[in-house]
Amino acid sequence: MFALISVSIAPAFALLSFFYLKDEYELEPIFSIFRTFLYGALLVFPIMFIQYAFQEEGVAQSLFLQSYFVYGLFEEFFKWFIFIFTTYKYSRFNTVYDGIVYGVSISLGFATVENILYLFAHGIEFAIGRAIFPVSSHALFGVIMGYYLGRAKFKNNRGISYLLLALLLPTFLHGTYDFIIESIRGQWIYGLVPFMVLLWLLSLRKVKIANEISQTQ
Template sequence: MFTLLSAAIAPGLSLMSFFYLKDRFDHDPISMIIRTFIMGALLVFPIMFIQYAFETEGVAQAAWSQSFLLSGSLEEFFKWFIFLYVVYKHTSFNGHYDGILYGVSISLGFATVENILYLFANGIEVAMGRALFPVSSHALFGVLMGYYMGKAKTSNIQSKKSKLLVVSLFLPIILHGFYDLILEMWSTYWIYILTPFMILLWLLALRKVKIANEYRIKVVPIEKKKWNA
């Protein structure tokens, strides 16, 4: 059991550490990251209940509706809702890259609990594949959500803030939906389609990480100059 639990938790903690250490400036409080991770973890149970209810009633069971409604929209909306109403106005969320950290934290909390349940049901044999695909994809959706949340937080234009908040919700929904649709529609050859999809997703996410860090490089000197004697 310990081996199974370790295999289920390790990918989430590794990815969280990776993105935390990518922050080239001041690191956010560990307590807040743990808090958002736990909130993401707790989302699994109400979402699983809703998905089970739809499945039992035979509603929205087509490939498109399962992928974009029951997986993409449902999961990403709840993550976004937690982010917006719990994290967005918090004092520790004060920079562009902070959005990425909190987005990843919420997403990996969700992915880790989901992974634990899946490995206990299906065995440790699927651990590597789960780490490379579902857990990683949740982290990358979190990067994109957090990037646009962080951009909205640092913008001084209200209309731009609103547009960025909309993008922070719908971009992860669309990408998550396509991820699940690949698995639904190409169940035999999914790995040949999903692998390039994941590579592109990683490249996009790492590009956003770089931009967020570069943004802080531009802002920090201005803030320091303001306090010079």
């Protein structure tokens, strides 16, 4: 059990450390990172309950609605909401890049609990694949969300637009991720690898821009 929990947590720790240390301006307090990570972790069970209820009631059964609504929108909306409700006004959130750090933290809290549950159910042999794809993708959705929430906080004239982008773009990306997996079963890796490469490039671009903006704030 210790080994399973360790391999479940390790990818999130590595990814969170990577994006945390990419902050070129001012590192956030570890306690604040842990707190937002915990918020993300606590989201798993209510979201799973809602998704289960939708499946049992036969609501939104098409592949498109399952991917973009039941999984993409639900998961990203709750992350977005908890970020705004708990962290957006936080005094230490004082640069655009801080948004990325907190967005990644919330997303990886969610991904870690989800990963533990999956590996308990299906076995430790899936750990590497889970680290490369689902856990990493959640982190990258968090980068995109956090970037636009950071822009929203420090860009008064376009704040609403950035707030909406912080929800809609991760939702679209998350939905596309799930749609690729479900639409080309058995050969999903041929669609998902290029998607993940593009997602990493987009996210690293946002990291670079956020650091540049943060240094001028």
